[in-house]
Amino acid sequence: MTASSTHLPDRSPERRALRRALALGARSHHWRRDLVELAALFTAVAVADSAAKTVAHGPDGPVLLVLSAAALLGAAGLHLWWARRHPHHPPPEPGERADGAERGRGVKKIGPLEPGPAAAGPGAPASTVAEAPVLWRLRTTVREKPGSLAALCASLAGHRVDVISLQTHPLGEVTVDEFLLRAPRELGPEELRRAAAAAGGRDTWLERADAHELVDIATHVLGLAARTALDTAELPLALRQLLGRCTIRSVPARSGAGRPSGEPAPAGGVLEETVMKLPDPHGGTIVVERPCLPFTPTEFARARALVELDARLDTVPATEGAGTRTPRRRERLTLPEGNEITVRRADSRDLEAARALHRRCSERTLSSRYHGPVRDADRYLDHLLSPRFGRTLAAETASGKLVALGHLLWDGDETEVALLVEDVWQRRGIGTELLHRLVAMAAETRGESVYAVTKAANTGMVSAMRGLGLPLDYQVEEGTLVITARLAPVPAAEPTGGH
Numbered sequence: 001m002t003a004s005s006t007h008l009p010d011r012s013p014e015r016r017a018l019r020r021a022l023a024l025g026a027r028s029h030h031w032r033r034d035l036v037e038l039a040a041l042f043t044a045v046a047v048a049d050s051a052a053k054t055v056a057h058g059p060d061g062p063v064l065l066v067l068s069a070a071a072l073l074g075a076a077g078l079h080l081w082w083a084r085r086h087p088h089h090p091p092p093e094p095g096e097r098a099d100g101a102e103r104g105r106g107v108k109k110i111g112p113l114e115p116g117p118a119a120a121g122p123g124a125p126a127s128t129v130a131e132a133p134v135l136w137r138l139r140t141t142v143r144e145k146p147g148s149l150a151a152l153c154a155s156l157a158g159h160r161v162d163v164i165s166l167q168t169h170p171l172g173e174v175t176v177d178e179f180l181l182r183a184p185r186e187l188g189p190e191e192l193r194r195a196a197a198a199a200g201g202r203d204t205w206l207e208r209a210d211a212h213e214l215v216d217i218a219t220h221v222l223g224l225a226a227r228t229a230l231d232t233a234e235l236p237l238a239l240r241q242l243l244g245r246c247t248i249r250s251v252p253a254r255s256g257a258g259r260p261s262g263e264p265a266p267a268g269g270v271l272e273e274t275v276m277k278l279p280d281p282h283g284g285t286i287v288v289e290r291p292c293l294p295f296t297p298t299e300f301a302r303a304r305a306l307v308e309l310d311a312r313l314d315t316v317p318a319t320e321g322a323g324t325r326t327p328r329r330r331e332r333l334t335l336p337e338g339n340e341i342t343v344r345r346a347d348s349r350d351l352e353a354a355r356a357l358h359r360r361c362s363e364r365t366l367s368s369r370y371h372g373p374v375r376d377a378d379r380y381l382d383h384l385l386s387p388r389f390g391r392t393l394a395a396e397t398a399s400g401k402l403v404a405l406g407h408l409l410w411d412g413d414e415t416e417v418a419l420l421v422e423d424v425w426q427r428r429g430i431g432t433e434l435l436h437r438l439v440a441m442a443a444e445t446r447g448e449s450v451y452a453v454t455k456a457a458n459t460g461m462v463s464a465m466r467g468l469g470l471p472l473d474y475q476v477e478e479g480t481l482v483i484t485a486r487l488a489p490v491p492a493a494e495p496t497g498g499h
Helices: 013-056 061-085 148-157 189-198 217-230 232-243 297-314 348-360 363-370 374-385 430-444 459-466
Strands: 134-143 162-171 174-183 202-208 247-251 270-272 275-279 285-289 330-334 340-346 390-397 402-411 414-421 449-454 472-477 480-486
Touching (some): 134 148, 134 189, 148 162, 148 174, 162 297, 217 232, 217 297, 232 247, 232 285, 232 297, 275 297, 340 430, 348 374, 348 390, 348 402, 363 414, 374 402, 390 414, 390 430, 402 430, 414 430, 430 449, 430 459, 449 459, 459 480
Parallel strands (some): 414 449
Antiparallel strands (some): 134 174, 247 285, 270 275, 275 285, 340 390, 390 402, 402 414, 472 480
16 A cells, blocks of 8 residues: 555544554664674674784784775775765756866855846846836727637737737727827837737727827726816817827817808717817817827717816806806015016906906017017917816916916927017016926826927027027027927838828
8 A cells, every 4th residue: 555545534544554564664664784794793893803813913913904004094084085075966067067166165156147137237138127118109900800809919918919908999890999099119010000900900900109198098097087176278188198199179169350261070079080170168269180000980979078077167156156257366476676577367357357467568579479460469368268278377476467378289280489578577587487387287198299489589588498498499480480399209101101
């Protein structure tokens, strides 16, 4: 009976019989071993006694005994030296190493034979340091059938690509799958496109993503809705972040001359492949364009829901905390000469104060700001103060008089900054303070650059742009100077076929 077959209850007769048999076997084994060792000892003593008597009674007995003792001592010493030089321990396993001093004592150190990426020092080869992965946004069209999504994910996994999030846009017989991917840096866009094509994907579109997109869809949409509810100027920005890289224009119902700007969008909006038109709650039409990629019905429904939320909030009476929904936070600043001013957000409610500011400004100041006939300056204010076209900051004195305006205007996928400071308040740092805050707002919206349109003779605006401490580009067009400040490197968009 083997040991593996003895799984019996402790109190069973079989268990007790097995224990007695094992104990008797152990006792008989020890008795036989002791008897053999005792017989070997007596034999060795008898042989040694006979050899000693033979040598001792010979002519050179004492000398032979001394030489024998010396030989035994020499052999013992040689054996000890050999044992120290060659210890009798098992060879080290893979991944083990022995230090020089400890090897003689048979002590083993366990450790990696080669350092990993984390242990590589500054001088380590580049191949030993793991490079950070790259985020990609991939959109591809597959047939609507069981297993198509699984095949696509398996093809991406074969290239060590991690799927972070997924959106599906059903379109009848086909489905548009949109992925946020984390891919190895050495894997280029062509490899990703081929991986999608190998699983049946077509019309594949790629662009680089960033860390801001590492959030689930529900949280992202709720955050955009909350921003829209708190600030009516957030709707264009929220639409851009909802739909990705696109151009958004707000077309007023009537032009500056009072003529209709075009056919207004119907109440439910219009979707035309790469263009969607939505009714603006403030009048006019919101036009969203994305030439590189058609909109899906799912995206159109999301955008329409966000616009409808903005329209519903505008109908809530101001007494209930809504109204124009413009943040009324005020910031007090002390100018170098000691005067205090207040910086706050402005909107269409400041129209009369802005017109009064125009009347106090000289023709030279108004001409430098609007680059057109001075008599038309008031006509621009409705557009500039509307939160649909951007954000406006106002600087006012302690008495409440408006002395400066700063505008951050959405111009498609670009952003313009503009300043107007009353003559008697110029050269006091007010324009610089407003410009820094406008640029900070643009950076919060993940804008890539801001530009200012001015004249070379407007040294105040040129100096304020230089004071931003950002890389600047200068372009002169027919006497007009366009200064562009780069807020961040432009992310590489990699369309790889399809659209």
